[in-house]
Amino acid sequence: MRPMAAGRLHVIAGPMFAGKTEELLRRVHRARLAGLRVEVVGHRLDDRGGPDRLSTHIGRTVSARMLSDAADLLDVLAGDLPDMVAIDEAQFFGPGIVPVIEQLLRAGIQVEVAGLCVTYDGGPFEPVPSLMAQAEEVVKLTAVCTVCGADASFHVRLRAGGGDALQATAEQVGGTESYQARCRSHRQAHGSA
Numbered sequence: 098m099r100p101m102a103a104g105r106l107h108v109i110a111g112p113m114f115a116g117k118t119e120e121l122l123r124r125v126h127r128a129r130l131a132g133l134r135v136e137v138v139g140h141r142l143d144d145r146g147g148p149d150r151l152s153t154h155i156g157r158t159v160s161a162r163m164l165s166d167a168a169d170l171l172d173v174l175a176g177d178l179p180d181m182v183a184i185d186e187a188q189f190f191g192p193g194i195v196p197v198i199e200q201l202l203r204a205g206i207q208v209e210v211a212g213l214c215v216t217y218d219g220g221p222f223e224p225v226p227s228l229m230a231q232a233e234e235v236v237k238l239t240a241v242c243t244v245c246g247a248d249a250s251f252h253v254r255l256r257a258g259g260g261d262a263l264q265a266t267a268e269q270v271g272g273t274e275s276y277q278a279r280c281r282s283h284r285q286a287h288g289s290a
């Protein structure tokens with residue numbers, strides 16, 4: 098029988114290009130080495146790895162359930178419970194993922210969440226900040242500023258094709274052509290694209 102202790106919530110947060118997915122998959126790999134059953138979950142908007150895989154900017158991939166709705170994650174409670182659920186790009190699921198994660202935790206599942214905590218204009222990007230508030234562990238990763246090489250806790254969207262909002266959601270996981278990591282001193286996008 099599974100002990101009825103609640104699961105722990107670990108959040109891996111940061112801007113784009115900080116290696117969040119890489120860190121998440123490192124933890125998945127370690128858990129599997131330890132014999133734990135791990136369910137890896139991504140969002141369908143993240144198509145870097147194809148329809149049933151997660152992949153990172155530097156090429157590591159792992160098979161994953163790619164969902165479009167946070168509620169679909171509750172399916173894992175129906176069968177044999179996994180020991181760990183690892184969720185990538187949590188920001189795509191929106192605020193609805195918070196109560197879903199709380200249910201997984203109450204069921205005793207360890208939950209590892211990676212996601213953007215900051216928007217391209219420097220504001221909090223829910224729901225990751227709310228998850229950080231209740232997590233047992235938060236790892237805040239930085240990227241490398243493309244201007245000066247300092248630690249970058251922001252990313253900016255470079256003006257492309259008139260700067261309308263087409264990239265606002267799906268391209269938050271896009272390539273290097275639309276977004277750049279920036280430090281606090283260089284967080285304004287103007288003058289660089």
Ligand SMILES: [Zn+2]
Nearest residue numbers: 242245280283
């Ligand atoms: Zn800089």
